[in-house]
Every structure is written in C-alpha cells, then in structure tokens.
Amino acid sequence: MVNSTALNAFHRRLGARMVDFGGWDMPMNYGSQIEEHHAVRRAAGMFDVSHMSVIDLTGSQVRAFLQRLMANDVDKLKAAGKAQYTCMLNADGGIIDDLIVYFLGEERYRLVGNAGTRAKDLAWINEQAKGFAVSVVEHSDLAMIAIQGPEARARVGAIVSPEAAAKAKALKRFSAVSHDGLFIARTGYTGEDGYEITLPATDAEAFWQALLDAGVQPCGLAARDTLRLEAGMNLYGQDMDETTTPLTTSLAWTVSMAPERDFIGRDRLLAQQAQGVAEQLVGLVLEGKGIMRHGQSVIAGDGEGLVTSGTFSPTLERTIALARIPAGDIETVQVDIRGRQVPARVVAPPFVRNGEPQHGL
C-alpha cells in the first residue's frame, strides 16, 4: 500500500514524475531537476515533505524521557521554539533515525523524523516510553512544505498574515513559531536559508498555490538529494543506518556525552571512543572523469571504503560524494567507477554553503 500526501493531485497536475519513496508516492522532478536545484541556490524552491513523520510528546516526564531516548542533550533547548538535531540510538549505538526535536513548552515537545522509518520509530518510542508519564501522539492530519533559498523567507513573508510574517522574520536559525495554524521553523535540508512549515493537511493545496503564485519553484526529491549532498548532510538509509553510530558518520557533534547523561546507546559509544573509532565519513571530489555513485568501492591508503552517496553537483559542475573510509589523515583516494580507478580528493563537507562553493571548488 502506497501512501500519498495532501498535495499528491497537485503534483500530478504540475506534471511531476512520481516515484515510490519509502512507501510514499512522491514527486521526483517536475521538469529539469538541475533547474529545480539552481532555483533553490539562487532564489526559492519548495518541497512537499509531508511524508516525514510528526510525533508530539507531552507529559510531566517528557524531558526525562527525551534525555533517555536521544543522544543529544534536550536540556540545551532553553527557550520555547528552539530546535535540535539529534540521533535516536539502539542499545548498540546504531542509529534508528535522525530527527529534529522542537521544544514547544515545559511538558511539550515535537519530533520530526524520516518517512521510511516512521513505523519502527513509533514502535521504539512507544516501547521506551513505558514507565514514563508521557503521551506519544503521531499526526496524520498535517502537511509539511519546505521553502528554501536566499529569497525563500521573503517570499513566505509576502503570502502569510502580517503578524505571522513578523514572527517568522524574527526567527533565529533552528527555531520555530506557531501562528494562524502554521508551525514555521527556520530549518531545512539544502544548505540554504528558509523555512519548513507544518500546517493542516486541508490547507496544503491553497498554501502551495500561494507559493506558486509568489514565484517559488516546485522541486522534487531528485533536487532535494543533490542539494543535501552539496550541503554535506547525511541521508538516513544511505549514509547511515542501524549499523553505523554517530561516531562513524560525522555526527559526533550531535552527541552529548556529559557524565550525568544516561541515554540509550551511550555505553557502546563510550567503548567505541575508548577503542578508537575505526571509520570516518568524508567528502570526496572526483579529480578524473565519471560520476561517483552509492556502493562504489574506494581504495584509501592500505584500506578500503565505500561511497555512501554520490552525484553530479549542479552547483560545482563536477562529481562529489560522501564515503565511509578508514580513520586517519587521508588526502586522496581511488574510486572504482565501473571498473576504472579514478582519483578523488578528500574534503570536509559541506561542498556548498549558502550558495557558495567551499574548499576552493
């Protein structure tokens, strides 16, 4: 059974090529995915991300519960509306999902997680919530639209009420505010400024139309993937999964190992730290011809690794990748592209940030 979002008919009217993504019928591209990509880097693009899961947690012990459930420290969120990127780990330190936690009030938090992990996330959270005074409610009545790009915030400001526009404009990065039934977060997955806006599913078509009228380019999953890869962001199920820990996928910065914290997976991470982390996730820029793809093998010094995500970068007009390789200072590797060994330079992601190429690319 394939799920569809409130915008499914709209995507089809716009001529989108639809694909099954994690059990959801989603737009891959409307026209040229490269033009959609450039729209986000240069002006404003919008994505239907209603397939992502929204789970609200409430109750007197919700903060203690999140301290147990999440590898990041929810106590860092001091003001209502603040957001935090975090991993939810199993007992072996493996990543069940990567999520954003929003602090809504003393006893209210919102989690936004991946579409493909929706069912297992909910089962895990419900299981761990036993023994805590916490209520777990998953929403199916909401839509989510990401508007991204240097002009994204201004375009949104022009179509919402003056009050909502003022509140949205005042948002700091990684913060959210509610107004007129819109939950507006200054977050994203493209390396550009912008918002992710959650709203009632019944309002989604009118909001999408207003954004279209404001000149915002509809963008599909194909552009979303090249944008996030240029921004050096992990994709769950591809760059990381339950066999990787935050320490082997460049997400150590999202883990709080403070001594008093007792989150699920902590012991494994401590052991991994003590033994020395054997692998690292790095960025690669191809020096020769061809295109790096997920699953290609990499020769790195005396060891071997794998390309976890690879693509042609529309901004840089060359091929880039994330790859998991042995730990250590490695400057160049050889990537096996369809039987040819092609040299690639190791760089620290991101490749592109706020429209600007990094590392002199």
Next chain:
Amino acid sequence: MSEIPGDLKFLRSHEWVRIEDDGTVTVGISDHAQSQLGDLVYVELPEVGDNVEPGASCAVVESVKAASDIYSPVSGEVVAVNESLNDKPETINEDAYGEGWLFVVKPSDTGEMEDLLDPEAYGELVESGEE
C-alpha cells in the same frame, strides 16, 4: 513524448538506430529513455576504430540520478562519435533523435538488425511499461 521519426528502428534497451544511405548505422537513445533518465551530465563514448558487438556495452550515458549502458545493434567498427556531447551532454535531453546522436558503426553483419523494433512496436513497448 515527441514524435518518433519514421525511419528509425529501436532496441528493446531504448537505443534508436538509423541505417544511413551509405550503409553505416547511427545510434542514439530514445526520447523516452532521456526523459526517464532526466538531466544528462556525462557521456562516455567509444573511440573511432573500436570494434563493437551486440550484447556488450560500448558507451555509457549518465544523468544526475543514474548511469545507463549503451549497446550497439550490430557488430562492426565505430567510424564516428559525437564528441560535442563531451561538453554538452544535455543535447541528448534537448534533441534525442537529432543532435543527440551518440556514434556511427560500419556494420560487418547487417543480418543482426532484423530483430529491431519499428517505431510503432517501440511505442507499444514503452506504453506497456514492460521495459
């Protein structure tokens, strides 16, 4: 989908083939194939003088999303390649049946081409979705 020129034949793997007046065979990918692949960004062509044969990949076209092997419909020698695609692979998206041609083969056995699909049969293959 754009009109398929009537003088073309097709492989089930979505290459188009045109038999020229001098007996050589020009090969490209169909408009349907380019639309499925999306924006093309890299092309690896054979070299003039290479010997090619059916069933063995002799070129690669890559879109942002995926790589696709290209097959020759006949055994023979490559006598021309469309080098302009190295700089402008998007020409295939823009004009798959014209300026987006890939290479030309001088066949050594034209009998191999009897199984090619005519435009109508290829159109049915695409519509049936059995690709």
